[in-house]
Amino acid sequence: MSAALRAGRGRAIWYLVFWSLVGIGSYVLGVQLGIGQAAEASVLDAAEFTYDPPPPLNLVSIPSVGIALLVIGLIALAAHGIRRAVVVTIVPVLAILASQALKLHLLTRPQLFELDALNTFPSGHMTVFTALTAALIWAVPSRIRALVAVAGIGIIGLAGWQLLAFGWHRPSDVFGAIALGTASFAFAAVLKPLTPRGSALGGRVVSIGLAMIGWIVTVGAVALAVFAGVTSNSELMLSAGEFGAIGTGALAGRSLLVLAAGSR
Structure with missing residues (x-):
């Protein structure tokens, strides 16, 4: 293995460990x-629950996810070839299935505060948004990768905000799902580091900006959460979770952007 590929694998291992720790x-x-x-x-x-949220939250369904994966796979096939197309379609499916297995079968929620509180960790919806965003960042041509990363992170942030604002999930569910989706692609990069195919336009600037x-x-969100806890302010606690x-x-987007660049 070349020095460049070893460097890419080492970076992928670091991100895998980091995001695994975030999830745990x-x-x-x-x-x-x-x-x-x-x-x-x-x-x-503090959340205002609704069964009828606006986009992008209301766009998640099995057919819509399937169509999105098909489109992303075709983009990757045209831009990078069959191997990348397989990765960006298989890894999101595995991440989404893993989120359901963890939430429904493997992880438990002890009754420490609420009675009969069902486990909702990690969020399936948030896993979908994270995994599809990651797949798209890896699928598009290298030159527009940074732009796609910025747009994708905007969608992730909005979806996470909605999941909390509309009372669909707890903050840990959202953070854990983002970690799961990002770690899944980091693991894929550990198994097979990506080969760089050109540089992303503004990639370094975007990477630094996202970090x-x-x-x-x-x-800031952690500080706000501490203040909200001290003052017993549920509205501020909700805002802390949203931020x-x-x-x-944003940190996940930076990780995915760096991973998609391979050894660069």
């Missing part, structure tokens, strides 16, 4: 600890 940490803090369950219960109390925005917003989804999504 979200589950432990939000689901397994009483203080986390109480904080997330206040988020649900800065992600960390600033995430740290946390945006920050986590």
Whole structure:
């Protein structure tokens, strides 16, 4: 293996470990600890539940996901060849199936704060948005990859915001799903590092920008959550979760953009 491919695999391993820790940490803090369950219960109390959310949340269905994967696969086939097309169609399916298996069968939610509270970790909807965004970033021609990453992260942030604002999920569900979707593609890159096919227009600037925005917003969200907990303000706790989804999504987008660039 060349030095460039070894560097790409090493970077993929780092992102796999990082996002695995994010997912595990979200589950432990939000689901397994009483203080986390109480904080997330206040988020649900502040949310305004609806069965009829606006786009993009209301666009998720089995047919729509299937059509999206078909389109993404065709884009990857035209831009990069059959191997990339297979990766960007198979990995999202595995991530989505994994989210359902974890939520329904493998992970448990102890009754530390609420009675009969069903496990909702990780969010299936958020896994769909993250995995499809990741697939599209990997599928498009290299020159427009950074632009697609910015647009995709906007959709991830909006979907995460909606899932919390409309009371469909707890914050840990959203963070865990983003981590699962990103880690799935990092794992794929560990198995087979991508070969660079040109550079993304503005890729370095976008990568740095996403990292800065992600960390600033995430740290701000944590500070806001601490203040909300001290003051017992459920509205602020909801806002902290929403901004946390945006920050986590931006960091995920940066990771996916770097992974898609292979050894660059």
